[in-house]
Amino acid sequence: MSMDWRAAAVAAPAWSTEAPAKDDSHDDTSRTPFGVACRGGGFRQMTMAMGIARGIGAENWPKVTHLGGTSGGYWFASQFTYSKEFYDNVLNESKPLDGVLAAWGEDFAQVQLAAVSTGAAWTKWPGWDQTLPDVCKPLVGVMGLLFGTLGKLSLPIVRWMAYKGFAGTGWNGIMKLLLVTNSNYSTTPLFAGGPEKYGPFIPANTIAVRNEGGGYYVPGQQIFAEAYPGGEGREARWPVYATAPFPTNLERVLDKGPPPRAEFVASAEYEDVNSTYWRGLVTSVENEWYGTQAGSVVDVLILQSNYPSDIVKTVVEADNANWFFTNVYGPLAASQAAGAAPIIKAWLAGEELPATFP
Numbered sequence: 001m002s003m004d005w006r007a008a009a010v011a012a013p014a015w016s017t018e019a020p021a022k023d024d025s026h027d028d029t030s031r032t033p034f035g036v037a038c039r040g041g042g043f044r045q046m047t048m049a050m051g052i053a054r055g056i057g058a059e060n061w062p063k064v065t066h067l068g069g070t071s072g073g074y075w076f077a078s079q080f081t082y083s084k085e086f087y088d089n090v091l092n093e094s095k096p097l098d099g100v101l102a103a104w105g106e107d108f109a110q111v112q113l114a115a116v117s118t119g120a121a122w123t124k125w126p127g128w129d130q131t132l133p134d135v136c137k138p139l140v141g142v143m144g145l146l147f148g149t150l151g152k153l154s155l156p157i158v159r160w161m162a163y164k165g166f167a168g169t170g171w172n173g174i175m176k177l178l179l180v181t182n183s184n185y186s187t188t189p190l191f192a193g194g195p196e197k198y199g200p201f202i203p204a205n206t207i208a209v210r211n212e213g214g215g216y217y218v219p220g221q222q223i224f225a226e227a228y229p230g231g232e233g234r235e236a237r238w239p240v241y242a243t244a245p246f247p248t249n250l251e252r253v254l255d256k257g258p259p260p261r262a263e264f265v266a267s268a269e270y271e272d273v274n275s276t277y278w279r280g281l282v283t284s285v286e287n288e289w290y291g292t293q294a295g296s297v298v299d300v301l302i303l304q305s306n307y308p309s310d311i312v313k314t315v316v317e318a319d320n321a322n323w324f325f326t327n328v329y330g331p332l333a334a335s336q337a338a339g340a341a342p343i344i345k346a347w348l349a350g351e352e353l354p355a356t357f358p
Contacts, residue, residue, distance in 0.1 A: 032063075032065075032176045032177055033065050033066060033175050033176050033177070034063055034064050034065050034066070034175075034176070034177040034178075034179075035064075035065065035066035035067070035068065035175050035177065035178045035179070036052075036056070036064055036066070036067050036068070036178075036179045036181075037068045037069065037073070037178065037179070037180045037181070038052075038067075038068070038069035038070075038072075038073025038074070038076055038077055038181045039069075039070065039072075039073050039180065039181055039182050039183055040069070040070040040071025040072050040073050040074070041071065041072045041073075041183050041314055042071065042072040042075075042313070042314030042315045043072060043075075043313070043314065043315060043316060043324075043325075043329060044072065044183070044305070044307055044312045044313065044314055044329070045071070045072035045073055045076075045181065045183060045305075046072040046073070046075040046076045047101060047325075047329040047330075047332065047333045048181055048183075048305050048307075048332070048333065048336055049069070049072075049073055049076035049077075049181050050076060050090050050097070050100075050101065050333050051097065051332070051333035051334065051335070051336025051337040051340065052179070052181050052303055052336055052337070052340050052344075053076070053080065053090050053091065054090055054091065054093070054097050054333070054336075054337035054341075055336065055337045055338075055339075055340030055341040055343075055344050056179075056340075056341075056344055057091065057093075057341065057344075057345075058091040058092075058093075060344070060345075060348060061091065063348070066175070067080070067081070072314070073181065089103075096334065097330070097333050097334045097337050098326075098330030098331050098333065098334045099330070100330075101325045101326075101329050101330035101333055102322070102325050102326040102330050104325060105321045105322045105323075105324065105325020105326060105329070105330075106321075106322045106325070108318070108321050108325075109318045109319070109321040109322045112317075112318030112321065113318045113319075175284075175296070175298050176296070176297075176298060176299065177298070177299050177301075177348075178298055178299070178300045178301070179300075179301045179303070179344070179347075180300065180301070180302045180303070181303055181305075182302050182303065182304040182305070183304060183305050183306075183307070223284055223285060223287050223292040224282040224283065224284060224285065224298070224300075225282070225283045225284070225285045226280075226282045226283065229278045229280060229302075238276035238277060238278050238304065239276060239277060239353070239354070240274045240275070240276055241275055241276065241277045241303065241339040241340055241343045242274070242275040242335045242336055242338065242339025242340065243272050243273070243274050243275075243335070243339070244272070244273060244275075244331065244332055244335040245270040245271070245272055245273075246270060246271050246272070246273045246307070246308060246312075247264075247268035247269065247270055247328075248268075248269045248270065248271045249268060249269045250268070250328075258320055258323035258324075258327075261326065261327055264327055273306055273307065273308065274306060275303070275304060275305045275306055275335075275336065275339065276304050276306065277301065277302060277303050277304065277340075277343055277353070278300075278301075278302045278304070279299075279300065279301045279302070279347060279353055280299075280300060281297055281298070281299055281300075282297075282298050282300055283295065283296070283297060283298070284296040284297075284298060299347075301343070301344070301347050303336075303340055303343070305332075305336065307332070312328060312329075312332065342354070
């Protein structure tokens with residue numbers, strides 16, 4: 001698979017990160033539009049995205065022009081956009097990533113428990129995440145205000161809105177490179193035959209459109225002509241980029257409350273679980289809801305975690321958050337970063353990817 005057609009554009013200089021708020025090169029189209037889409041799945045996908053972000057690395061993030069996410073993927077994306085501290089912590093290789101996640105889990109637990117102590121109404125859904133903005137610190141407002149403000153923020157990544165078509169309403173139309181963080185429990189609906197459900201590319205205006213007979217219309221998210229690669233059982237056929245030991249008896253270990261780490265490590269039974277990837281060239285189709293133009297060749301890299309959903313929870317309660325981020329999410333994110341880094345580096349360089357990661 002020859003990547004000569006895009007090598008020069010990928011290597012083009014990045015926009016200024018020294019003073020991004022003063023950088024007026026909004027119309028620079030010399031760089032390949034490079035999108036990162038983070039699938040939803042609560043903390044399990046937020047923390048996976050943190051690992052993949054570390055794998056992309058500080059030297060390559062200035063090449064990213066677009067960032068999208070849904071649910072847990074957006075929890076990552078909002079922090080990565082609005083919090084310079086979060087951005088620096090995720091990308092700073094001198095800080096062990098599992099330690100970064102442990103600290104995040106502790107902060108999250110404190111915020112949640114403080115809210116409970118004030119007597120706030122507290123139900124698992126939809127109220128369980130009402131204090132997430134206190135941790136993520138995104139701007140409050142409608143989507144237009146949210147994205148319109150990005151260009152005014154002095155943050156490391158600010159120019160992903162420079163291309164025609166803003167996030168949520170058409171930025172797929174000119175995408176050339178697309179990295180998708182995926183999971184084994186929900187396929188990405190971007191390909192022919194994909195499920196019609198919410199995903200990383202849902203445009204905000206579709207939510208407000210009602211059918212004449214009542215109810216809301218959610219358009220198909222297909223933007224590629226090809227069928228989803230691999231089909232059923234794909235994780236067994238795709239090459240491996242990361243392997244992590246999973247505690248198979250987690251529920252039994254936690255019956256009496258989260259144990260000390262040493263006790264947990266000693267008592268848990270482990271099974272190795274692989275994360276896999278797929279890379280290929282696909283062709284865009286016209287999709288008026290997503291502003292996709294037909295006929296564009298897009299180089300797609302899908303990184304898929306195959307976490308067992310009964311062990312790696314989508315959401316954890318405040319009482320257990322610190323323990324889970326230290327003992328489960330943190331080590332998994334570190335594994336994702338180490339395994340994905342050489343794959344992403346080779347992909348961006350236009351090289352053939354290794355069949356497996358040692």
